[in-house]
Amino acid sequence: xxxxxxxAPNFELNATPDQKIKLKDFLGxxxxxxxxxxxxxxxxxxxxxxxxxxxxYFTKHDAQIFGVSVDSVWCHLAFEKDRKLHFPLLADFExxxxxxxxxxVYDEKLGESKRALFVIDKEGKIVWSYLSPTAVNPxxxxxxxxxxxxxxx
Amino acid sequence: MSTxxxxxxxxxxxxxxxxxxxxxxxxxxxxxxxxxDAYPIIKEIQDAFGNQIKFVFxxxxxxxxxxxxxxxxxxxxxxALQDKFWEMHDAIYENQYRLTDQLFNELAEKIGLNTxxxxxxxxxxxxxxxxxxxFESGVRSGVNGTPSFYVNGTKFDGGATDLYQMxxxxxx
Numbered sequence: 009x010x011x012x013x014x015x016a017p018n019f020e021l022n023a024t025p026d027q028k029i030k031l032k033d034f035l036g037x038x039x040x041x042x043x044x045x046x047x048x049x050x051x052x053x054x055x056x057x058x059x060x061x062x063x064x065y066f067t068k069h070d071a072q073i074f075g076v077s078v079d080s081v082w083c084h085l086a087f088e089k090d091r092k093l094h095f096p097l098l099a100d101f102e103x104x105x106x107x108x109x110x111x112x113v114y115d116e117k118l119g120e121s122k123r124a125l126f127v128i129d130k131e132g133k134i135v136w137s138y139l140s141p142t143a144v145n146p147x148x149x150x151x152x153x154x155x156x157x158x159x160x161x
Numbered sequence: 162m163s164t165x166x167x168x169x170x171x172x173x174x175x176x177x178x179x180x181x182x183x184x185x186x187x188x189x190x191x192x193x194x195x196x197x198d199a200y201p202i203i204k205e206i207q208d209a210f211g212n213q214i215k216f217v218f219x220x221x222x223x224x225x226x227x228x229x230x231x232x233x234x235x236x237x238x239x240x241a242l243q244d245k246f247w248e249m250h251d252a253i254y255e256n257q258y259r260l261t262d263q264l265f266n267e268l269a270e271k272i273g274l275n276t277x278x279x280x281x282x283x284x285x286x287x288x289x290x291x292x293x294x295x296f297e298s299g300v301r302s303g304v305n306g307t308p309s310f311y312v313n314g315t316k317f318d319g320g321a322t323d324l325y326q327m328x329x330x331x332x333x
Contacts, residue, residue, distance in 0.1 A: 053195075053306025060225045062300060092225050147305035149163065 009112040009124060009139050016041075016128045017110040022081045023096040029074065032132070038071035038158060039128040040151055043113050043121040045142060047079045047087035047097070055123070055145040060093050062148055069155035070130075074098050077121050078105050113139065127154040163303030163316035172291070173217045174246045177207065181215035183328070186311040188221035188299040191233030191253045192260060193307045199321035200254040206325050210332070218250060220295040221307050229260050232283075234292045236265035239282040240274060248272040 010016070016039075020030045031039065044055055056075050059066075066073050075097040079087070084097040100107045100121065108114035113124040125146060127136040136154035140146035165186055169175065173186075187203065189196040207214055220238070222230035233253050240249035252268040253260070269279045282288060299309070303316055310317040310324055317324055 054226075055305070057223055057226050058305060061223055061296075065297075065300070094225070145305035147163070147303040148300050149303040152300060 010134055011137055012134055014134050016132050016134050019107045021098040021100060021107060023098055025081050029098055034072060035132050036130050038069060038130060040071055040073040041076055041126040043076045043108055043124045045120040046077055047083050053145055056093055057091055058148060063094055071155055076100050125151060127151060129158055165311045165314045166298060166301045169217050175215060175217050176247060177215040178212040181213055183213055184215045184313055186217040188219050188304045188309045190222050190227060190230045190307040192227035192230040196308045197254055197257040199308045202321035202325055220292045221299040221304055232262055235283050235288055238288045238291050239279050242282050243274050245272055245274060
């Protein structure tokens with residue numbers, strides 16, 4: 009897993025069938041990447057639902073969050089609509105898991121992304137990363153602390 | 162290990178004895194079915210352990226998932242201004258199956274609130290701030306879903322039934 013201090017590998021992933029997100033376009037903004045195994049986990053303990061509630065906190069720290077899993081854009085669209093998510097989910101779909109692998113958070117056995125968080129600063133450098141046990145939703149306290157540390161710099 | 166931030170304080174709604182050795186804090190959402198399931202179990206825990214337990218409820222409404230979670234939290238906090246937080250808290254969970262935005266006024270009347278005052282208080286900034294402060298305290302404490310429980314300031318990894326089991330074992 010990529011650690012603090014490393015330059016975040018650039019990527020280009022689809023957020024919708026006709027919209028690609030390039031990490032390098034977000035230089036000048038803080039970025040949060042939340043890798044997770046799959047769409048459609050149970051509602052009230054869902055990690056993405058929690059981040060959805062926290063967008064105003066992320067905005068306050070000039071940060072954009074992206075969810076990343078190996079689900080397809082169509083699956084992501086249905087999931088976003090069902091859960092009323094207001095931030096992009098990226099499809100690490102083809103070649104499968106390539107970005108997850110580049111960040112060192114791909115589970116080869118399950119064929120899914122691990123549950124991992126990265127905070128990337130405005131210069132595109134990883135300033136905080138965290139690997140959570142797959143069954144445990146890591147919450148958001150670590151992300152907030154990392155963003156607050158960036159504000160103090 | 163996630164810990165409760167800030168610690169239990171005078172702004173919290175607390176049930177039980179000051180001298181209790183175990184403090185349980187729940188971060189809950191009034192529309193969350195798992196919180197609804199936890200509600201009677203918490204009552205059982207309080208019955209079983211009596212003075213040993215202090216129980217605190219903080220709001221963690223997942224507004225985007227549950228559109229009535231926030232108005233419900235507001236209703237309970239508005240009731241608190243008339244010293245009836247727990248009456249409203251209980252009434253909402255007991256009527257969770259028929260939650261609508263009309264329900265809160267009905268419940269306010271039922272538990273004997275001054276309903277005019279209740280409606281006015283429901284719009285106040287002070288009440289909104291309380292709910293938002295609770296939510297933020299949850300985020301900082303590492304809440305990752307609802308309900309989340311803290312026992313003596315440390316996050317408990319499990320639901321209400323697991324909590325009951327743990328308490329039984331630890332007091333045996």
